[in-house]
Amino acid sequence: MDSKEMAELIDMDGLSSDIEVVTYLNSEDNKRQYVVYTKEEIQEETGNQVIYIAKMIPDNDTFKLEEITDDLEWIDVQHLLKSIANARTNG
Amino acid sequence: MDDIYEFKNNEYRLACMQIKATAYDIVTGIMRKKTANLDELFKIRDRIVELTDSFERELEKLDAEEESVKQQTSGDEKAQELAQQPTEKEEDDLNLSINKIELPSTESIPKKEKNQETGLEESNVTPIEQSMDSQTSSGSVELTPITPTKDKPEQQQNDVEQKPKTTPLAKKKFKKTTKQVSKAIMVRPNQLANLRNSRQFQEQILAKQGIFAIAERIQQQQLINKNSKELPDEVERKIEDLTVKANVYYNEGEIEKAQELYDKIRELNNQYQ
Numbered sequence: 001m002d003s004k005e006m007a008e009l010i011d012m013d014g015l016s017s018d019i020e021v022v023t024y025l026n027s028e029d030n031k032r033q034y035v036v037y038t039k040e041e042i043q044e045e046t047g048n049q050v051i052y053i054a055k056m057i058p059d060n061d062t063f064k065l066e067e068i069t070d071d072l073e074w075i076d077v078q079h080l081l082k083s084i085a086n087a088r089t090n091g
Numbered sequence: 092m093d094d095i096y097e098f099k100n101n102e103y104r105l106a107c108m109q110i111k112a113t114a115y116d117i118v119t120g121i122m123r124k125k126t127a128n129l130d131e132l133f134k135i136r137d138r139i140v141e142l143t144d145s146f147e148r149e150l151e152k153l154d155a156e157e158e159s160v161k162q163q164t165s166g167d168e169k170a171q172e173l174a175q176q177p178t179e180k181e182e183d184d185l186n187l188s189i190n191k192i193e194l195p196s197t198e199s200i201p202k203k204e205k206n207q208e209t210g211l212e213e214s215n216v217t218p219i220e221q222s223m224d225s226q227t228s229s230g231s232v233e234l235t236p237i238t239p240t241k242d243k244p245e246q247q248q249n250d251v252e253q254k255p256k257t258t259p260l261a262k263k264k265f266k267k268t269t270k271q272v273s274k275a276i277m278v279r280p281n282q283l284a285n286l287r288n289s290r291q292f293q294e295q296i297l298a299k300q301g302i303f304a305i306a307e308r309i310q311q312q313q314l315i316n317k318n319s320k321e322l323p324d325e326v327e328r329k330i331e332d333l334t335v336k337a338n339v340y341y342n343e344g345e346i347e348k349a350q351e352l353y354d355k356i357r358e359l360n361n362q363y364q
Contacts, residue, residue, distance in 0.1 A: 051283070
């Protein structure tokens with residue numbers, strides 16, 4: 001049902017690459033928003049896939065990505081991810 | 092000695108007299124100027140008064156004219172209303188007779204050739220327009236109660252179906268501000284699927300916060316889902332209720348319950364697809 005949402009990631013050198021936006025996260029205080037994306041990096045043996053998480057800040061028509069450096073913030077983000085990713089397994 | 096004093100006195104006297112004379116001249120001159128200025132000011136004042144009086148008279152005239160015009164227009168409208176009332180009933184009778192008579196002639200109208208199924212009812216439009224336009228000065232004609240309603244929702248659906256197809260969604264752009272690599276996690280396929288399924292839900296939340304205008308995209312997708320296969324009314328209501336509850340749960344922090352409801356919604360959609 002949900003088609004993949006592709007996006008463009010532009011690095012500091014101006015090089016762009018295609019990424020898939022997996023989902024978005026919203027902090028509990030609604031002050032920070034995060035984007036979860038993947039570059040289709042799949043582990044062949046297990047089928048596990050790498051996802052990246054960064055803070056997104058709207059900037060006109062684009063979004064700036066800031067890396068998570070605070071440990072407490074990273075813990076909160078992990079909690080948010082787990083609550084969504086493991087929803088079925090708990091149910 | 093006396094002569095000298097007298098001579099000096101005379102000189103002083105002369106000087107005094109001259110000073111007095113000049114002072115007198117100056118004062119009189121000033122006075123004259125003052126009077127002249129005052130006279131001029133009085134003249135200007137009088138002119139201003141005259142002008143204001145004339146403006147007031149003209150404004151009064153204009154007000155009187157406007158009132159007379161308004162009275163005339165109101166009288167005309169009343170006369171027109173009185174004239175129209177007895178003729179509206181006649182118009183209805185005329186329309187029915189005109190429709191019956193002019194049905195075969197309206198087929199020649201090029202605009203109506205496309206909708207042949209509703210030709211009968213749409214052909215009623217043209218004679219009514221002609222009769223209404225001739226009798227009333229207004230150009231707008233309310234034809235909606237006469238035209239059929241069957242085709243309209245179909246046309247609307249067709250329009251809606253076309254809209255999402257013709258508007259491709261632009262890719263979002265994310266610009267990195269540092270050279271550091273983002274935090275990464277390895278997830279299992281089922282976890283990744285759960286995260287993907289939550290994307291729309293999360294987009295709605297961010298859209299409400301004004302992060303990005305994703306509401307239009309979601310609406311388009313919903314319209315596509317609706318128009319692709321029609322869901323029963325009961326199912327639609329269930330889905331709506333579940334979405335509302337899911338939003339409430341999420342806002343309250345009960346993410347798991349919200350996710351469960353979202354899964355139920357997805358299952359219901361999958362059942363009818």
